[in-house]
Structure formats: structure tokens, C-alpha cells
Amino acid sequence: MATLHVALGFAQLPDGKLSDVGLTVSTKLENNTYFVATPITPLALKNEVAEFAEAIANASQGGTQLTAIKNAKRAKLIESLRMLAAYVQSAGQNSLEIILSSGFEVNKTDRTRRPLTKPSITNIDNFASTQLMMLATPDVNARAFEFRARVGTGEWKNVGVYTKARNVLIGDFVPGQVYDVQTRAVGGSTGYSDWSDPVSHMAT
Numbered sequence: 001m002a003t004l005h006v007a008l009g010f011a012q013l014p015d016g017k018l019s020d021v022g023l024t025v026s027t028k029l030e031n032n033t034y035f036v037a038t039p040i041t042p043l044a045l046k047n048e049v050a051e052f053a054e055a056i057a058n059a060s061q062g063g064t065q066l067t068a069i070k071n072a073k074r075a076k077l078i079e080s081l082r083m084l085a086a087y088v089q090s091a092g093q094n095s096l097e098i099i100l101s102s103g104f105e106v107n108k109t110d111r112t113r114r115p116l117t118k119p120s121i122t123n124i125d126n127f128a129s130t131q132l133m134m135l136a137t138p139d140v141n142a143r144a145f146e147f148r149a150r151v152g153t154g155e156w157k158n159v160g161v162y163t164k165a166r167n168v169l170i171g172d173f174v175p176g177q178v179y180d181v182q183t184r185a186v187g188g189s190t191g192y193s194d195w196s197d198p199v200s201h202m203a204t
Contacts, residue, residue: 004094004140006085007105011078015056015070021103022049022077025084028103035091035102039083052077096138097166106140114141116185116193119165124181124201131171132201136183138165143187148195149179161186173203 010021026046029035052073059070085104092099099106116139123135136145145165148156159170165183173179180200185193 004092004096004099005107006089006092006099007107008082008085009105010081015052015074018074018077019049019053019056022046022052022081025081025103028101029084032101034093034098035088037087037091039087040080045080045084048073048077048080096140100138100166114188115190116142116188118194119145119183119185119196121181121183121196121199124199126201126204127169129175129204130173131169132173132179132181132203134168134170134181134183136165136168136196139185139188139193141188142185142193144185145183146186146192147181147183149173149181151177151179156182175204176202178202 010018013021022045026042026049029038029045030042052070055066055070055073059066084102088099088102088104092102096106117137119137119139121134121136125133127133134147142165144161144163145168146161147159147168147170149159149170150156159172159181160168162168165185170181178200179202180198182195182198184195
């Protein structure tokens with residue numbers, strides 16, 4: 001299995017996008033049981049993001065001093081994100097799911113378009129009335145994941161296409177009805193993977 005590498009491209013992002021990455025990582029790392037010994041706490045990172053956002057707003061008013069302050073805050077945030085990325089790389093167990101749970105992205109080391117692997121639905125929860133929360137196995141070469149459902153031997157109906165395989169919320173189900181649900185990956189050299197084995201679950 002190829003080694004997964006945490007993407008460091010955030011350092012080249014515009015200020016607003018970089019701020020978004022920092023906020024996402026700070027939120028995802030909070031109470032994340034996979035990453036309990038971060039070199040920077042999620043709260044400290046969130047504070048850095050807030051300071052950077054304030055500096056961006058101040059610099060928009062013009063002036064070399066305010067711009068210099070903003071650039072210093074940006075450099076500090078990038079340094080913190082790089083430290084956290086190195087930690088996630090080390091503690092991530094070379095697992096795509098675990099690494100992505102940190103809020104960081106993963107480099108696609110192989111640009112060759114390959115056939116997609118058949119996914120599996122690993123968990124279904126009743127998120128709310130008429131809604132199901134899906135968890136499926138990810139594929140680094142997939143661009144999206146398509147879900148469908150049916151009742152009994154009825155016709156399969158598409159219930160959405162999503163850019164992720166984990167924590168996907170699908171809805172409009174009838175309470176008390178048992179549904180078979182499947183997913184397939186979109187992308188790769190063949191366009192689609194095989195459909196996953198169906199998993200049955202009762203909506204509430």
C-alpha cells in the first residue's frame with residue numbers, strides 16, 4: 001500500500017481560503033480521538049485563525065503597517081498548520097479515513113486514472129426523522145459518491161451524489177419502512193465503481 005501524504009498546498013492559498021482551512025482543521029481536531037497529542041491545541045489554532053481574520057479585515061483598509069501585521073499572522077498560521085500536518089502524517093496510521101478526519105487533505109501521489117474499488121457501507125444511523133446518516137469506505141481516486149435506495153424488490157431510486165463517503169446525510173424516507181441502500185464511487189478510469197453490497201435499515 002502506498003504511503004499517504006498530508007497535502008501542504010494550503011500555504012499557497014489566498015488569505016480567505018487559508019483561514020477556512022485553519023478553521024476546518026481546528027474544528028475537526030477538537031475531541032478527535034485519533035489525534036490527542038497535537039503540538040498545538042485546537043483552541044490555540046482557532047484563536048490564530050480569528051487573529052488572522054481580524055488582520056485581513058484591518059489590512060483591507062490599506063496601509064503598509066496593517067499589511068505587514070496581516071502577513072505576520074499568515075506566516076504564523078501556516079507554520080502552525082505545517083506542524084499539525086506533520087503530526088497528523090505521523091499519527092494517521094496511513095489511513096485515508098483517519099487522516100481526512102483531521103480536516104487536512106491528502107496528496108494524490110499517483111495521477112494515473114485507475115479503476116475505482118467497490119465501496120462498502122460500514123454504518124447507517126437514524127440521524128433524524130426521515131433521514132439517514134451514511135458511512136462508506138472512501139477511495140482517494142473518487143470524485144464523488146452516488147447513493148440509491150429501494151424498498152423490497154422495488155425500483156432503485158437515486159438519493160443523491162456527494163463529494164464524500166463519510167457522514168453523508170440522505171433523507172426523505174418513510175418512517176417505519178425498511179430500505180436497502182447502496183453506494184458507488186464516481187471517477188477513475190471507468191467512470192463508476194461497482195455498486196456496494198446493499199445494506200438494509202429501517203427509517204424512523
